[in-house]
Amino acid sequence: MGLWKIAEQQPERTAVITPEGRAVAYGELAATADRYGRGLQAMGLRPGDAVVLMLPNGADLVAAYFAALQTGLYVVTVNWHLVGAEVAYIAEDSGAKTFIAHERFAEAAADAAAGSGLPAEACFAVGEVPGFRPLAELGADEPRTRPDIRTAGSPMLYTSGTTGRPKGVRRPLTGADPDEVPVASTWFFSIFGLEPFDDHVHLCGSPLYHTAVLNFVGISLQLGHAAVLMDRWDAEEMLRLIERHRVTHSHMVPTQFRRLLALPEPTRQRYDVSSLRAMIHGAAPCPPEVKRAMLDWWGPVVIEYYAATEGGGTVIPAEEWLAKPGSVGRPWPGSVVTILDDDGQELPAGEIGTVYMRMGSSNFEYHNDEAKTRQARVGDLFTLGDVGYLDEDGYLFLCDRRNDMIISGGVNIYPAEIENELSVHPKVGDVAVFGVPHDDWGEQVKAVVQPADGVEPGEALTEELLVHARARLAGFKVPRSVDYLDELPRDPNGKLYKRKLRDPYWAGRDRAI
Template sequence: MTAEPATQNASPGLWRIADEQPDRIAVVDPERGDFTYGELVAAANRYAHGLRALGLETGDAIVLLQPNGVDLLAGYFAAMQSGLYVVVVNWHLVGSEIAYLISDSGAKAFLAHERFAESAVAAADEAGLPASARFAVGDIPGFRPVSELGHGQPDTAPEERTAGSPMLYTSGTTGKPKGVRRPLTGEDPHEAPMAGRWFFGIFGLEPFDDHVHLCGSPMYHTAVLNFVSISIHLGHTAVLMDKWEPEEMLRLIEERRVTHSHVVPTQFVRLLALPEEVRLRYDVSSLRNVIHGAAPCPREVKQQMLDWWGPVVTEYYAATEGGGTAISGEEWLRKPGSVGRPWPGSTVKILDDDANELPAGEVGTVYMRMGSSSFEYHKDKQKTEKSKVGDMFTLGDVGYLDEDGYLYLCDRKSDMIISGGVNIYPAEIEGELVMHPKVADVAVFGVPNDDWGEEIKAVVQPADGVSAGDALTEELLEHARGRLAKFKLPRSVDYVDELPRDPNGKLYKRRLRDPYWQDRESAI
């Protein structure tokens, strides 16, 4: 079953749609199937009443530790109509890391899934959460069934309602994660968020219009959750995957007539690795906009996806903190390798190390600003100030603007290799090596070299059935010699069974790089 066609007078907004079209399909849960707008709102309303009954007030926080599913969304939308901050936790974290998020956010309720029982119990205990604040989907020792949170509560919306907000934690690969806590807007949650409508407008996604969104990545990622929640607000059915598999994605696109999705480049690579007969087996003609970000996409991968799916592939570059760029498939064919121009209201500048603005074509640090929007890292003024120059901030990425204002990214500044005084960007090397048919995944970084300071190391995950060894190394280096300048060639290649990525494709490069530097430090 897919989304019902919109009526001419239909109004966007989760609660409005539930009032006007309660039987319209809002969510397709990966295990439990179709849920209507009426059913989703009833669950969110019961949760909201239950949270108020626990004593939570506007400005308080809750933490969700749950897989993709309707239960996560019910908790999320309960917070979003109750003036609460909601932290959606990466379920790969261990108990102590989750405890930090509970404590740092000041959460007064914790809704976890039995799939993550061990880490949930450890986190709640370490954070000192009382038993009355612990709720479980399924069975978790010491947790109350989540059904008790809304037990006996009405399905109708609470009398006191004001818009809540996600409390987002940015990259935890260096030090403690940084919480971004924006001031609450005071908006009426019954209205579809204007920011969401504006954001989808960048990609040409309008309310209703027979849209179906496919979510294949975990919703603890900011962008993934945004795409799902905005889709639902705009009357787009959200089809959720529990675990992303390339052929299953193609099957769901055909079965549910999916129109848009949010993906990452590693998913493109895995889709392209499918045998041609598998790729051609499924009808993907319903797709209108497949949007990708979160990591650099090798040019050849992007080109092959455009050849297969047509110019429906859109790229964006953005930050939790605000601001970004976007580029359509048609534009990218004219400006290959670019991540686009600033979207409306956003400003992008390239600054040198002295905060001077650089002209077109010169490489420097990318700084952004979104209108007059401001943010701060929760309880960390120093981190806030370190990321800013004036009213602009940086994610630490390096790039340049061309003469038409299109942004090109080179790499993360922290990942840049300096060998013999020359700046080398690993992303370019990774983009060439990953296209070799015997490479499933690759990471490139700098390791110590007594003469040059750093030398280039490649760590490769061989494709299934491929044996690692000297013969493969020589084959890969020969492949690279025809595509890269000599100074960009890896000096050595190591092999691992699997690179440390999270399900959204983010590579934890420090886990690979640090041992090489630790060995150097221990030898000094």
């Protein structure tokens, strides 16, 4: 039916439960999205332009998201752990015409606005951010009508590559009517057994700057599913919200499963979770023992999938996973998943190679990076660089992930970016960054440094390097520890054999994939 049709026919129906517990009705949400949309158009934004959001989970973010989606804009939700220079890069690279931020991130937001050259009249804030206008002013003087130009916009979320600089995944605008729910949205939810309305309630426990998290909330609201938003995830609070709002589905990462299982048994049993129907997880590997424990507790409602911002993927329900433990499932309907060798030739069942996918025409591009777009493709297939195999029944098993990417608590961390920042320190001769085991987060960031000539390694140097990193990188990217070697293992052409550095830390353990 879609957000605006629901708002017209059932204006009092609950759309969003904010982290503070306030119920926002469809009528209110649609009206706010209309006001923001009118305001953006009054500022001169037109289809194809971009707006950057640096907001915590809440009604403001959701309304701004739908404002962009109904006015043909690319909406860029940025990770609010980033520092100002990182946000400024995304604002510049995306060509953003407007920046909306929250006072919680005031310092980074103000730095980003200044660094990207956005004028003050294009910057809006929830709360107080120096140099920003109150968000309440956006569209306040416009007529209380729908925006003049209404055409479907699109998320444009950033994913990093080998250069260390994030790249926006940009799809062509469809020109569709934003009042109509995209067929792909209804189809995608049907993969997990989620149908429109049907008394569904979605629980969002992760930040909405994540691709999947944003998609799940957006589609839920389009299909009449109320969305319960958490600001900061807490295991017992999640259980309380499930019971209080009769939650039916959520999108989770394995770290959250671990935290739930760590609760005392009496606490776990205190809450009624019988309303759950589809607790969907992806973004990081889930250890089999953790998944089995969640299935024992919640029943066969835990569904795993493997996918990419770029499109395409696999899914495996609980019953199938128990028969094929370790698999991430079979391709979605309409999705192609295949294994190719280094020459781009398809491999038979059981043989390990690079995982390639396609969803429809896979007509995305990495914004401002034609080379990255080209390198990720073989014909109409694309790859993330993950390595795996298909068994004789067509189930995908991953054997490794992108060679260097770190996944910590379900968050992708790209070592090249960290290496770039550390390498410019005058006391660093060479540096490698990779993931090492962590019982809770799966992996944590490790740096191995070759000190510059005449520099002594030790605690003093480590602290100096970490201070340097903290000033340039978001906290979750800063190495948790630094080790030292006289020389890093490189071949005569300069290629770093990172596996030689990484493997000793994983000795005796199966590396997360």
